[in-house]
Amino acid sequence: MMTALGDPTRQAIFDRLSDGPSPVGELAEGLPISRPAVSQHLKVLKDVGLVTDHREGTRRVYQVDGAGLAVLRTYLDQFWQRSLAAFEKAASEQKGKNDDPDD
Amino acid sequence: MMTALGDPTRQAIFDRLSDGPSPVGELAEGLPISRPAVSQHLKVLKDVGLVTDHREGTRRVYQVDGAGLAVLRTYLDQFWQRSLAAFEKAASEQKGKNDDPDD
DNA sequence: GTCTTCGGTAAGTGATAGCTTACCGTAAGT
DNA sequence: ACTTACGGTAAGCTATCACTTACCGAAGAC
Numbered sequence: 001m002m003t004a005l006g007d008p009t010r011q012a013i014f015d016r017l018s019d020g021p022s023p024v025g026e027l028a029e030g031l032p033i034s035r036p037a038v039s040q041h042l043k044v045l046k047d048v049g050l051v052t053d054h055r056e057g058t059r060r061v062y063q064v065d066g067a068g069l070a071v072l073r074t075y076l077d078q079f080w081q082r083s084l085a086a087f088e089k090a091a092s093e094q095k096g097k098n099d100d101p102d103d
Numbered sequence: 104m105m106t107a108l109g110d111p112t113r114q115a116i117f118d119r120l121s122d123g124p125s126p127v128g129e130l131a132e133g134l135p136i137s138r139p140a141v142s143q144h145l146k147v148l149k150d151v152g153l154v155t156d157h158r159e160g161t162r163r164v165y166q167v168d169g170a171g172l173a174v175l176r177t178y179l180d181q182f183w184q185r186s187l188a189a190f191e192k193a194a195s196e197q198k199g200k201n202d203d204p205d206d
Numbered sequence: 207g208t209c210t211t212c213g214g215t216a217a218g219t220g221a222t223a224g225c226t227t228a229c230c231g232t233a234a235g236t
Numbered sequence: 237a238c239t240t241a242c243g244g245t246a247a248g249c250t251a252t253c254a255c256t257t258a259c260c261g262a263a264g265a266c
Binding site: 126127128138139141142143145146160161162163 | 240241242243244245
């Protein structure tokens with residue numbers, strides 16, 4: 001999931017989809033790469049659950065998957081929580097060893 | 104920044120550092136790769152501002168940078184916000200065209 | 207029916223990224 | 237002073253990955 005957003009192009013696509021659903025061709029127009037390349041990126045994003053797709057006539061519309069985004073957010077929050085805990089722990093330990101503010 | 108955490112190994116390192124500061128050698132022991140490889144990953148993480156380092160005797164201790172983590176979080180929140188807006192927009196548009204809950 | 211639009215898939219290529227070993231600098235111990 | 241511990245950097249190799257063109261299937265327009 002994180003690796004999926006690791007690629008800048010995929011990030012750009014996901015970024016674009018965050019503004020609303022879009023068909024493949026329309027996405028490709030705003031990017032400096034070919035349409036098949038966009039398709040391949042979309043496949044990756046879809047496989048990790050960050051986007052969903054559905055047919056709409058002859059085109060295929062992609063949009064961000066809220067559930068996938070939630071997973072990503074939760075994942076990031078874990079880092080956040082643990083890092084915060086580590087900070088506090090370090091701070092208290094630091095406090096213990098120099099509550100003498102002389103140096 | 105996102106590309107920095109895109110690599111699984113770097114993710115593992117960052118994950119480990121989220122539990123508290125650690126010197127390079129100690130990190131390398133818990134990973135299936137060589138110590139120089141860990142050093143290289145740490146350099147990447149440091150360059151994007153996700154970790155900081157300081158000397159401690161003969162070892163170099165790394166720890167997650169709270170500011171960098173905050174940036175990452177803010178970045179993710181942007182996706183979240185915009186996606187949410189897109190969802191609501193789509194929902195209201197959908198509602199307009201079939202407020203007849205028959206089918 | 208035919209034609210056109212749209213997009214996924216296959217095959218092939220080139221660049222990049224992660225890994226290794228070898229080496230060197232720096233700080234502490236003796 | 238010498239030795240050891242620790243870790244950053246260089247050089248080189250390999251595999252992965254993003255991209256291209258070519259092709260084909262599916263759904264609408266005529």
